[in-house]
Amino acid sequence: MNDVADIDLADRDYFSDHSILLDPYQYFEALRDKGPIYRLPGRDIFVVTGFAESLEVLNNTVDFSSVVATGGPAWPLPFAVAGDDLTPLIEANRDKFLGADLLVARDDKAHYNSRALLSRLFTPSRLKANEAYMSGLAARLVSNAVAAGGCELIKDIAVPFATLVVADLLGVPDADRDHFMEVIAAGPPPGALDSAVRDESQQPLAIMAGFFVNYLIDRKQNPRGDVLTELATASYPDGTSPDIAELVRLSTFLFGAGQDTTAKLLGNAMRFLIEVPGLQAQLRADPSLLPAFLEEVLRLEGSTKMTARLARKATTVGGVEIPIGTKVMVALAAANRDPRRWENPREFVLNRPKIKENLAFGRGAHVCIGNPLARVEARIVFEKLFEQTSQIDFDAKVHGPRGHNQFDYEPSFIIRGLEKLQLTLAPR
Ligand code: HEM
Secondary structure, eight states: OOOGGGOOGGGOOTTTOGGGTSOHHHHHHHHHTTOSEEEOTTSSEEEEOOHHHHHHHHTOTTTEEOTTTTTOTTSOOSSOOOSSOOHHHHHHTGGGSTTTTSGGGOOHHHHHHHHHHHHTTSOHHHHHHHHHHHHHHHHHHHHHHHHTTEEEIIIIIIHHHHHHHHHHHHTOOHHHHHHHHHHHHHSOOTTBSOGGGGOGGGSHHHHHHHHHHHHHHHHHHSOOSSHHHHHHTOOOTTSOOOOHHHHHHHHHHHHHHHSHHHHHHHHHHHHHHHHSTTHHHHHHHOGGGHHHHHHHHHHHHOSBOOEEEEESSOEEETTEEEOTTOEEEEOHHHHTTOTTTSSSTTSOOTTOTTGGGOOTTOOGGGOOTTHHHHHHHHHHHHHHHHHHEEEEEEOHHHHOSTTSOOOOBOSBSSBOOBSOOEEEEEEO
16 A cells, blocks of 8 residues: 555546545545645545545535535536525526536435435334334345345345335335335435446436336325325425425435435445454344444444535534635545544444444434334344354455455545445354
8 A cells, every 4th residue: 555645636537537446545545644624636526535624515515505515616617606605596597507406415404305205215113113123124135135146235135135124114015125226226326436427317316217217206196104105295394295306306306315425334334244354253242232343333434435525605514714615525434534533544443432423324404214224234244244244255256366365446525435345244
């Protein structure tokens, strides 16, 4: 590995450089060396690597807009910066930002209203029913993998699991679930580094929208007392009703937001489980440690490396002036390794104090609405794996011999996760 000082920051472009994918942390450490908030040379982008500074940005929805959260901060603004508050210009040009009609990129009242609709889905009773489904589904997927002597964790277990869990949460009819899975598995990850994938019509979300239009129109006309009916007839906090397009966007976005992220968390966690000496034996002996294990994985190797905001007003972060119209990349992965917040930040430590304060799921108004679900999903998959196997290892035929393992990471500036993880599973 190169020394941090060897990296010439001006020569590296985080948003297109595939060489950063393998170890983004080294790049973030080089940025941290310049300060917890640092302007990229020659660009209108600040990168925040500090924990406290990240919180400052995420909690400040007055000065920052989320309009760049989906597309990332690298694209030029579709308007000339003018005045002392860009909000009217952002709203007038929102359709020119990538994915800016999605919940995560909305601001103010539009965000509050849409989020309130979704919160109705994530009720404790709904999550409990969903958990029963998860348990059965995970047991089935794991049992197939064990019978085969091994699996490619991402494709064979993680992606189908994460997709079907959201399908269940939304009440997608059984008959359509396999098709959903195929469509999503074929699509690119969020924040793909290669521009060829920007054809929106090929995006899985666009295809899935077709299904949801039909479901929701049907449920509006013929209410059935299922989850889709609840969504189709839901109203905003002020009593007005969302239109079908809004409901479709929200439903399909849940797949986009909850599928790759959760699937990659499973892969990242598995890598730690196998690589950290003694960890697999310790967790097998006491599976009640699984939530603590997953939390430390989320801190060290969460599946979302960053999010972004646009300064719609002139403001400051960590005492640094942020001019109006500049973009801020909040490097969640770096904040989670900030030595001012975490002792020995690069080390894997089970049961760190206040570990749940990690920023893997963001913070503030846009904090991940699916975070309780993702945590349960990951725990259940590991529980089922422990129940049905006596030992899990990397498949040396694919990843090389112990101590010289090789892995490829998803080419995305947002997602941190293994493209593939081939495992051998010894049955119990
Ligand atoms: C390990 C798994 C996951 C990770 C690491 C993750 C991470 C994140 C992060 C960092 C944000 C905030 C983005 C921002 O502030 O700009 C977010 C938002 C969101 N996540 Fe997740 N997520 C995960 C799983 C899920 C799941 C399972 C669902 C739902 C089924 C979900 C639904 C959402 C939604 C709807 C938002 C937007 C919330 C808003 O803007 O108000 N996520 N997620």
